[in-house]
Amino acid sequence: MSRSLARENTRLDLSRHAARLFLERGIADTSGDQIAAAAGVATRTLWRYFRSKESAVEPLFAQSSLRFAAVLRRWPREVAIEDLFHASLGPDKQAPQDLADDILVVRLLARLADEPALRTAWLMSCHLGEEHLIEIIAERLDRPRGDFEVRLCAATVMAAIRIVDETVSLAAVKHGLKTTTAEVNEHLAQAIRRASTLPFCDPVTPRIWPDEKHAPSSAKAAQ
Amino acid sequence: MSRSLARENTRLDLSRHAARLFLERGIADTSGDQIAAAAGVATRTLWRYFRSKESAVEPLFAQSSLRFAAVLRRWPREVAIEDLFHASLGPDKQAPQDLADDILVVRLLARLADEPALRTAWLMSCHLGEEHLIEIIAERLDRPRGDFEVRLCAATVMAAIRIVDETVSLAAVKHGLKTTTAEVNEHLAQAIRRASTLPFCDPVTPRIWPDEKHAPSSAKAAQ
DNA sequence: GCGTTACATGTCACTAAATGACATTGTAAA
DNA sequence: TTTACAATGTCATTTAGTGACATGTAACGC
Structure with a gap:
């Protein structure tokens, strides 16, 4: 296993333990020592990975927004966003570990109102997603x-995603609402559509270039 | 002077000193002791006002978004957003102290890329604005x-405001671009318009209620 | 006027967060 | 194997942040 990949794993593992402990006893009553001990590493190592204990949950947030971004990166130009979501987002499309991580994220988001330190981590992750x-x-x-x-x-699209995430999480945890993936997908697509200030949700035809037949390469150069 | 008002002043004063010191030497090289000393209060007092030294700049951010919100709250229903801005936003409309605060804010925003801790404070303030x-x-x-x-x-509108603020600040500080207030206002109004998912930028006619002539009071009660 | 109350601040000891310096280990390539 | 380097561990140290209690001070009733 490559070195940097191993590092990412350690990072995520620490993040999961931090999230679990934060959920169990709250952030204030969880110390860096405890997180490190739970993950089986030295305290010093924890502080090598994170600048503060709250930021320890960021990799967990980042992980799920990264998976989402990965879906968008494989988005064929002739496909509308609803169809992309329908085809690519669903509980059956995810590894069990990813599913468990998402549950942690949802439970964390449900506590944003109580834990300001958690919100800073969440907002920073949203910035990354942006x-x-x-x-x-x-x-x-x-x-x-x-x-x-x-x-x-x-920025506006990320704001929409954030609001949907927060709303759905709160509804699920606090009010026990079980929303189906299909419903969430529709909700999300609709919010993104309304929020977007540029028409990227619909199929886009590759730009027609006046001088050349094979545009894509020159388009990249133009950037 | 009322007690809570005095508290707010102390808070803002601490915030200004924190911002100045952060700009002069960077966040890492500014200690809580220094901020407190500069403001002429005990270190313990600083920690009574702020949960972390980075969050000490939040009142400064909050202050300017509060002034902006105050303008929006006095927004007559028959006026479009562009006209509101034209009439209410301008350097001549502000107290000198507010102007100085805005300059501090702009200079801070120009450093978001270098200082992650500053961004957390900024994002939290944006959340408040939201x-x-x-x-x-x-x-x-x-x-x-x-x-x-x-x-x-x-959320989408706040995202637009944030992006405009960040862009204008960066342009002003890093590239010395002097944008006129009129230009910023237009830029801002346009961005808000594009970002908004509900038609609140245009004049809105008070709802016509089927049963009553004088709707506004019942409208408030309905909420 | 005076005492009473409530609350902001100061002082100081203390806990917990975070970093620096250096030793140790594990892993990958030569 | 040996070398080299990156990750982690150990421990001392600094800095951020809190608890407990004393002091000052402005508002309130009398």
Whole structure:
């Protein structure tokens, strides 16, 4: 196993233990020592991985937004977002470990109102997701990554995703509402559609370039 | 002077000193002791006001988003957002202290890329602004505050404001671009318009109620 | 006016978070 | 094997942040 991959695993493992302990006793009553001990590493190692104990849950958040981003990156240009979600998002599409991680995330999100420190971690993860979205949208619309319009769209779309995540999590944990994946997908697609300031949700036809027949390569160069 | 008002002043004063020191030497090289000493209070007092030294800049952020929210709260229903901004936002409309605070904010925002701890504070302040927006939009559209549509719209609009703020600040500080207030206002209004998922930017006519002539009071009761 | 109350702040001891310095181990390539 | 390097462990140390209690001070009733 590659070195950096092993590091990522340690990181995630620490993150899972941190999340579990935070859920069991709250953040204030969980010490760095406890997290490290639970994961079976030295305390010093924990602080090598994280700048604060709250930020220890970020990899867990990042993990799930990364999986989501991965789906969007494989998004064929002629497919609408609803169809993409229908085809790619579902409990049967996920490894058991990922499913367990998602449950942890949902339970954490349900506590945002009580734990301000948790929200900072969540918002930072959303910011990370926003940067993924910038790339995805820029790529899909053949626009440069620095484009203000692209950044704006990524920000509003990420905001929509965040609100849906928070709402669904709260409904599930606090009110015991069992929403089906299909419903969540529809909810999510609809929110993203409404939030998006650029038309990236619909099929996009590759730009037609006036001078050349084979545009894609030159499009990349133009960026 | 009322007690809680005095507290708010102390809070803001601490926040300004924290911001100045963070800008001068960076967050890592600024200690809680230094911030407290600069503001002329005991270190213990600083920790009574803030849960962490980074969060000490939040009141400064909150202050400026609160002033912005105050403008939106006085927004007549028959006025479009562009006209509101034109009439209410401008350097001549602000107290000198507020102007100085805004400059601090802009300089802080220009450093978000270097200082992750600063971004957490900024994002938390944006979250606060989002909650103000929920009230403002709900009020303007005669919808309940808990409405998902309202929350979604508030989140996307706040995202737009955030992106404009970050972009303008970065442009001003790093590239010395002097943008006029009129330009920023237009930029902001346009971004908000594109981001909004509900039609609150345009004049809204008070709802016509089937049974009554004088709707506003009953509308409030309905909420 | 005076005492009473409530609350903000100061002082100081203390816990917990986070870092620095250096030794040790494990793993990958030469 | 040996070398090399990155990750982790150990321990001392610094800095962030809290608890407990004393002190000051402004508002309130009398």
